[in-house]
Amino acid sequence: MTSIADPEALIRSEDSNHPANLICSLCRNFYTHGWVTGTGGGISIRDRDEDHDHVFIAPSGVQKERMLPENMFVMDFSTKQYLRTPPALKPSACTPLFMAAFTKRGAGACIHTHSQAAVLCTLMSKGKTFSIANIEQIKAIPKPSTGGYMGYFDTLTIPIIENTAHEEDLKDSLEKAIEEYPETCAVLVRRHGVYVWGDTVWKAKTQCESLDYLFELAVKMWQLGLDPAGPITPVEE
Amino acid sequence: MTSIADPEALIRSEDSNHPANLICSLCRNFYTHGWVTGTGGGISIRDRDEDHDHVFIAPSGVQKERMLPENMFVMDFSTKQYLRTPPALKPSACTPLFMAAFTKRGAGACIHTHSQAAVLCTLMSKGKTFSIANIEQIKAIPKPSTGGYMGYFDTLTIPIIENTAHEEDLKDSLEKAIEEYPETCAVLVRRHGVYVWGDTVWKAKTQCESLDYLFELAVKMWQLGLDPAGPITPVEE
Amino acid sequence: MTSIADPEALIRSEDSNHPANLICSLCRNFYTHGWVTGTGGGISIRDRDEDHDHVFIAPSGVQKERMLPENMFVMDFSTKQYLRTPPALKPSACTPLFMAAFTKRGAGACIHTHSQAAVLCTLMSKGKTFSIANIEQIKAIPKPSTGGYMGYFDTLTIPIIENTAHEEDLKDSLEKAIEEYPETCAVLVRRHGVYVWGDTVWKAKTQCESLDYLFELAVKMWQLGLDPAGPITPVEE
Amino acid sequence: MTSIADPEALIRSEDSNHPANLICSLCRNFYTHGWVTGTGGGISIRDRDEDHDHVFIAPSGVQKERMLPENMFVMDFSTKQYLRTPPALKPSACTPLFMAAFTKRGAGACIHTHSQAAVLCTLMSKGKTFSIANIEQIKAIPKPSTGGYMGYFDTLTIPIIENTAHEEDLKDSLEKAIEEYPETCAVLVRRHGVYVWGDTVWKAKTQCESLDYLFELAVKMWQLGLDPAGPITPVEE
Known part of the structure; x- marks a missing residue:
C-alpha cells in the first residue's frame, strides 16, 4: 500500500463538496429515489488536481442513507493502491x-x-x-x-x-x-x-x-x- | 448593464419569502415532485413594488435542490438589463x-x-x-x-x-x-x-x-x- | 363574536401536540402524501376539555406545507362563534x-x-x-x-x-x-x-x-x- | 415480572444505534416507504450480549413516524417477562x-x-x-x-x-x-x-x-x- 502521512486527512473536511462528504449526501439522495435499495448500487468520485489523483469509493454492504465519510476507501489512481482503508469493510463490488x-x-x-x-x-x-x-x-x-x-x-x-x-x-x-x-x-x-x-x-x-x-x-x-x-x-x- | 450600487443586496435577505430565498426553497420542493430532474425546468419570480420591478431568474445547469441565493440573476424588467449576474453561470434557457x-x-x-x-x-x-x-x-x-x-x-x-x-x-x-x-x-x-x-x-x-x-x-x-x-x-x- | 381576553393565547404553545401546532405538522405530512395539493383539502381538530370546547380550523388558500399556528381560526363549538380570526384569511370552505x-x-x-x-x-x-x-x-x-x-x-x-x-x-x-x-x-x-x-x-x-x-x-x-x-x-x- | 433496578436505563441512550433509538428512526424510514401506514406493521430488535438477551418491541397503535424511545417495551428473552412496560400502551400484536x-x-x-x-x-x-x-x-x-x-x-x-x-x-x-x-x-x-x-x-x-x-x-x-x-x-x- 502506498504510504501516506495521515490517511484520515483524506476524508475529513468541513466542505460539503469534498468527495467524502458528497458521496454521503448523494447516497442519501439516491436512497430516496429507490436507486440504492438494500445497500445495492453506489457511487465513486475521482478527485484530480495538480498534486493528486484520488478515487473515493463507498464500501460494500453499508446502508446507503447512513453512509459516513469515515466509511470511505481512497485509492491512488496511478498506482491503484488504497491510501485509506476503513476497518472491517470491503470496497464496493x-x-x-x-x-x-x-x-x-x-x-x-x-x-x-x-x-x-x-x-x-x-x-x-x-x-x-x-x-x-x-x-x-x-x-x-x-x-x-x-x-x-x-x-x-x-x-x-x-x-x-x-x-x-x-x-x-x-x-x-x-x-x-x-x-x-x-x-x-x-x-x-x-x-x-x-x-x-x-x-x-x-x-x-x-x-x-x-x-x-x-x-x-x-x-x-x-x-x-x-x-x-x-x-x-x-x-x- | 444598468448600474446599481450594491448588486449583492438584491439577493441577500433573512426573509424566507424574499424571491432569492424562495426560488431556492421552491426548487427543493419541485425536485421532490420530479419536476426539475437533471437540472431541467425552473422558476422565475417578478418582484414589483413602487420603486422597483425586478425579475429573479435561476441559472441554467445548477442542481435544483442545491440552488443558493448567490446563484440568482436579477433583471430590471423595464430595461431588460441584468442588475446582477452570478459569476460563471448562464441564466435559464x-x-x-x-x-x-x-x-x-x-x-x-x-x-x-x-x-x-x-x-x-x-x-x-x-x-x-x-x-x-x-x-x-x-x-x-x-x-x-x-x-x-x-x-x-x-x-x-x-x-x-x-x-x-x-x-x-x-x-x-x-x-x-x-x-x-x-x-x-x-x-x-x-x-x-x-x-x-x-x-x-x-x-x-x-x-x-x-x-x-x-x-x-x-x-x-x-x-x-x-x-x-x-x-x-x-x-x- | 364571543369575547375572549387574549385570543393569541389560543394558538401559542410550545407543545407539539397543541392543536394549532399539530394542524401545521399534519398538513406538512399530508402534503407529502399528495392529499392537499394546490391548497386543497384540510383538517380540523376539536379540542374539548372540562372548561372549553374549541374547534381549530385551517384557513383557505394557504400552502399546506407552509401553514403556521398564527394562520388558525378558533371557533367556540357551543356558540359557533370565532374566538380567533387571523387577519386577511378566510376559514376553509x-x-x-x-x-x-x-x-x-x-x-x-x-x-x-x-x-x-x-x-x-x-x-x-x-x-x-x-x-x-x-x-x-x-x-x-x-x-x-x-x-x-x-x-x-x-x-x-x-x-x-x-x-x-x-x-x-x-x-x-x-x-x-x-x-x-x-x-x-x-x-x-x-x-x-x-x-x-x-x-x-x-x-x-x-x-x-x-x-x-x-x-x-x-x-x-x-x-x-x-x-x-x-x-x-x-x-x- | 422480572425485577430490574432501573427499567428506564434500558431505553435511554445517546447512541443512535441503541435499539430503542433505532426502532424509532427505522419506523420513520418505514413510514416513508408506505410499509407502516395507519400504525400497521412494526419492528422488533433482539439485543444480545454476554450479560443480557433483551427484545425491544414497539407498542401497538402508536403513529410509527412519531414513535419515541419511551414507548418501547423491553422483554427478557430467556424468561419472556417484560422488563419495561410503558404506561397505557400494549405491545405490538x-x-x-x-x-x-x-x-x-x-x-x-x-x-x-x-x-x-x-x-x-x-x-x-x-x-x-x-x-x-x-x-x-x-x-x-x-x-x-x-x-x-x-x-x-x-x-x-x-x-x-x-x-x-x-x-x-x-x-x-x-x-x-x-x-x-x-x-x-x-x-x-x-x-x-x-x-x-x-x-x-x-x-x-x-x-x-x-x-x-x-x-x-x-x-x-x-x-x-x-x-x-x-x-x-x-x-x-
Missing part, C-alpha cells in the same frame, strides 16, 4: 466497473443504480440496446463527438449488456460496450440496473437523473401502449 | 418564455416543469389541446374573464404547442398560444413539459400543483380505460 | 363539512383530502358506495355498533356522494350519508376526494391513512384485473 | 410472530410491513409461494444452507401463508412455513403483508428492502405482461 469509466472515458464520477425503471427497460427491450426518441430531457445527455449535447430530434440509444453471476465479471462486457458505443455515457445491465458516468460528479448526477427520468417515462409509455422510440405523430386538427 | 408570461399576462411568477405526467398528457392528446372535466381540483384554476375561478362542471382546456430544437425558439408559439387561449394560465409543450404562471408566486405554485395533479389523474384514468374529458356518468342504483 | 362530523358523530378531528386514489375509486365505483374486502388493513377501521374494529373477513363499504358546484353545498348530502351509514367513519365525494373523521386526531389520521392505503390498493388491483370486493379465491395446490 | 423468528431462526431483528406490493404479490400468486428469478437484487437474500447469499441465476421463492382473523393466530402457520422453507428469511401473509428477519437489524432491513424491491418489480412486470418467475429470454440480434 462495483469498483472494477467504476474504474472502467475512469480509465476508458476519463470520467470524474460514476454512479451505479438498481433503478427498477432501468431494469424494466432492459426487460422490455429484447435486443442489445434501449432507445427513446424526441423527448426534451434527452438534451441533458452529452454527445462527445460534437463536444455538445444531444438534440431533441435525436434518438438516444443506450447499450444493454447481459448480467453475470458476479458483479466484477461485468467488467469485460462493460468495457466492450464503452468501446462499441463511443457516444454513450451509460451502460444498462440486463435484469440488474445501470452504470452512468460524467466528466464531473455533477454531470454524472445530472445524466443519471435524466436517464432515469427517460427510463421511467418509457415504462409509463409502454403501460399506455405508446412506443418510446416511435416517431412524432402528426398533430390532429 | 427558459428566460424568454418566463418573460412572455410576465409581459403578456402581467404574471408575478412563472414555473416550468418537465413533469412526466405533463409529457404523457401531450402524448395521449393527439390534437392541439389537453382537456379534463368535472374534477374538484379544476376549481383551483383561474378564469380571468370572470375574475374568479373555474367551476366543477367546467372543462379545463390547456393548449399544447409543438417542441422545438432550442428552448428559446418556443417563444413565438408560446406567445401565440397565450393570445389564442386568453383564459389559460398554462401552456403544455409536446414531449417536453409545461409552463404555468400566476399573479403571485403562491398562485403560480398552487396552479402548477393543481395542473400536475390533473395531469397525473388523467394518466391514471387512461391506464384504467377512463376518459378524463368524458361526461359524468349516471349513478347506478 | 370545508368548515360546514367538518362541523357535520363533530355534530353528528362527536368526532375529535376531521380530515379532508383530494387523494387521487380516492377520486379514482369514485370513478371506478359506478354506484353509491365503494367496497373492498378481506384485506388486513381493514382492521384499522372502527365498527361503532360493536365498540370495536372491523374484522379481516368483513367487507368495508364507504358511501359516495355526488359532488356539487360549491363545497358548502355538500353539507346536506354528507349529513344524509352519515345518517344512512351509521358504521362509516368516512364519506367519499365523487370526482373530488374524501372526508374521514375519528374520535381523536390520531384515530382520524390512522383511519385516513388506512382508507387511503385501501383506495390505492384497490386502484392497483383494478390495474391488474383483480376485484377489490371479490371473494378470497381458493389456494392452488 | 405481532409480538408472537417476531418471537417465532427469534426462537426458530435466532434472528437479531424482525420487520413486519403492510407493503402494498407484498399484498399484491400474494393476490397475483394463486398458490402457496411467490417466486421471482434472475434479478440482481436477489443476491441480497441469504442462502443459509451455503452460509452465503443467493445467486443471480437462482429463483427466489417466498412462502405465503393464509391470513387469519387475529394476528396472533398466524403464529402456528408462520412457524410451520419457517420449518418447511429452511432457506427463507421471510414469510408473506395473504392479503396482509410480509414478515422479514435477519441475523442483525441491518441485515433484516437490507433483506426487507430488497424483498420489497422485488415485490414492486414483480407488480410492474405483471402490469407490462411479463412473468417475474420466467426464464431469461434470448437476446434478439
Whole structure:
C-alpha cells in the first residue's frame, strides 16, 4: 500500500463538496429515489488536481442513507493502491466497473443504480440496446463527438449488456460496450440496473437523473401502449 | 448593464419569502415532485413594488435542490438589463418564455416543469389541446374573464404547442398560444413539459400543483380505460 | 363574536401536540402524501376539555406545507362563534363539512383530502358506495355498533356522494350519508376526494391513512384485473 | 415480572444505534416507504450480549413516524417477562410472530410491513409461494444452507401463508412455513403483508428492502405482461 502521512486527512473536511462528504449526501439522495435499495448500487468520485489523483469509493454492504465519510476507501489512481482503508469493510463490488469509466472515458464520477425503471427497460427491450426518441430531457445527455449535447430530434440509444453471476465479471462486457458505443455515457445491465458516468460528479448526477427520468417515462409509455422510440405523430386538427 | 450600487443586496435577505430565498426553497420542493430532474425546468419570480420591478431568474445547469441565493440573476424588467449576474453561470434557457408570461399576462411568477405526467398528457392528446372535466381540483384554476375561478362542471382546456430544437425558439408559439387561449394560465409543450404562471408566486405554485395533479389523474384514468374529458356518468342504483 | 381576553393565547404553545401546532405538522405530512395539493383539502381538530370546547380550523388558500399556528381560526363549538380570526384569511370552505362530523358523530378531528386514489375509486365505483374486502388493513377501521374494529373477513363499504358546484353545498348530502351509514367513519365525494373523521386526531389520521392505503390498493388491483370486493379465491395446490 | 433496578436505563441512550433509538428512526424510514401506514406493521430488535438477551418491541397503535424511545417495551428473552412496560400502551400484536423468528431462526431483528406490493404479490400468486428469478437484487437474500447469499441465476421463492382473523393466530402457520422453507428469511401473509428477519437489524432491513424491491418489480412486470418467475429470454440480434 502506498504510504501516506495521515490517511484520515483524506476524508475529513468541513466542505460539503469534498468527495467524502458528497458521496454521503448523494447516497442519501439516491436512497430516496429507490436507486440504492438494500445497500445495492453506489457511487465513486475521482478527485484530480495538480498534486493528486484520488478515487473515493463507498464500501460494500453499508446502508446507503447512513453512509459516513469515515466509511470511505481512497485509492491512488496511478498506482491503484488504497491510501485509506476503513476497518472491517470491503470496497464496493462495483469498483472494477467504476474504474472502467475512469480509465476508458476519463470520467470524474460514476454512479451505479438498481433503478427498477432501468431494469424494466432492459426487460422490455429484447435486443442489445434501449432507445427513446424526441423527448426534451434527452438534451441533458452529452454527445462527445460534437463536444455538445444531444438534440431533441435525436434518438438516444443506450447499450444493454447481459448480467453475470458476479458483479466484477461485468467488467469485460462493460468495457466492450464503452468501446462499441463511443457516444454513450451509460451502460444498462440486463435484469440488474445501470452504470452512468460524467466528466464531473455533477454531470454524472445530472445524466443519471435524466436517464432515469427517460427510463421511467418509457415504462409509463409502454403501460399506455405508446412506443418510446416511435416517431412524432402528426398533430390532429 | 444598468448600474446599481450594491448588486449583492438584491439577493441577500433573512426573509424566507424574499424571491432569492424562495426560488431556492421552491426548487427543493419541485425536485421532490420530479419536476426539475437533471437540472431541467425552473422558476422565475417578478418582484414589483413602487420603486422597483425586478425579475429573479435561476441559472441554467445548477442542481435544483442545491440552488443558493448567490446563484440568482436579477433583471430590471423595464430595461431588460441584468442588475446582477452570478459569476460563471448562464441564466435559464427558459428566460424568454418566463418573460412572455410576465409581459403578456402581467404574471408575478412563472414555473416550468418537465413533469412526466405533463409529457404523457401531450402524448395521449393527439390534437392541439389537453382537456379534463368535472374534477374538484379544476376549481383551483383561474378564469380571468370572470375574475374568479373555474367551476366543477367546467372543462379545463390547456393548449399544447409543438417542441422545438432550442428552448428559446418556443417563444413565438408560446406567445401565440397565450393570445389564442386568453383564459389559460398554462401552456403544455409536446414531449417536453409545461409552463404555468400566476399573479403571485403562491398562485403560480398552487396552479402548477393543481395542473400536475390533473395531469397525473388523467394518466391514471387512461391506464384504467377512463376518459378524463368524458361526461359524468349516471349513478347506478 | 364571543369575547375572549387574549385570543393569541389560543394558538401559542410550545407543545407539539397543541392543536394549532399539530394542524401545521399534519398538513406538512399530508402534503407529502399528495392529499392537499394546490391548497386543497384540510383538517380540523376539536379540542374539548372540562372548561372549553374549541374547534381549530385551517384557513383557505394557504400552502399546506407552509401553514403556521398564527394562520388558525378558533371557533367556540357551543356558540359557533370565532374566538380567533387571523387577519386577511378566510376559514376553509370545508368548515360546514367538518362541523357535520363533530355534530353528528362527536368526532375529535376531521380530515379532508383530494387523494387521487380516492377520486379514482369514485370513478371506478359506478354506484353509491365503494367496497373492498378481506384485506388486513381493514382492521384499522372502527365498527361503532360493536365498540370495536372491523374484522379481516368483513367487507368495508364507504358511501359516495355526488359532488356539487360549491363545497358548502355538500353539507346536506354528507349529513344524509352519515345518517344512512351509521358504521362509516368516512364519506367519499365523487370526482373530488374524501372526508374521514375519528374520535381523536390520531384515530382520524390512522383511519385516513388506512382508507387511503385501501383506495390505492384497490386502484392497483383494478390495474391488474383483480376485484377489490371479490371473494378470497381458493389456494392452488 | 422480572425485577430490574432501573427499567428506564434500558431505553435511554445517546447512541443512535441503541435499539430503542433505532426502532424509532427505522419506523420513520418505514413510514416513508408506505410499509407502516395507519400504525400497521412494526419492528422488533433482539439485543444480545454476554450479560443480557433483551427484545425491544414497539407498542401497538402508536403513529410509527412519531414513535419515541419511551414507548418501547423491553422483554427478557430467556424468561419472556417484560422488563419495561410503558404506561397505557400494549405491545405490538405481532409480538408472537417476531418471537417465532427469534426462537426458530435466532434472528437479531424482525420487520413486519403492510407493503402494498407484498399484498399484491400474494393476490397475483394463486398458490402457496411467490417466486421471482434472475434479478440482481436477489443476491441480497441469504442462502443459509451455503452460509452465503443467493445467486443471480437462482429463483427466489417466498412462502405465503393464509391470513387469519387475529394476528396472533398466524403464529402456528408462520412457524410451520419457517420449518418447511429452511432457506427463507421471510414469510408473506395473504392479503396482509410480509414478515422479514435477519441475523442483525441491518441485515433484516437490507433483506426487507430488497424483498420489497422485488415485490414492486414483480407488480410492474405483471402490469407490462411479463412473468417475474420466467426464464431469461434470448437476446434478439
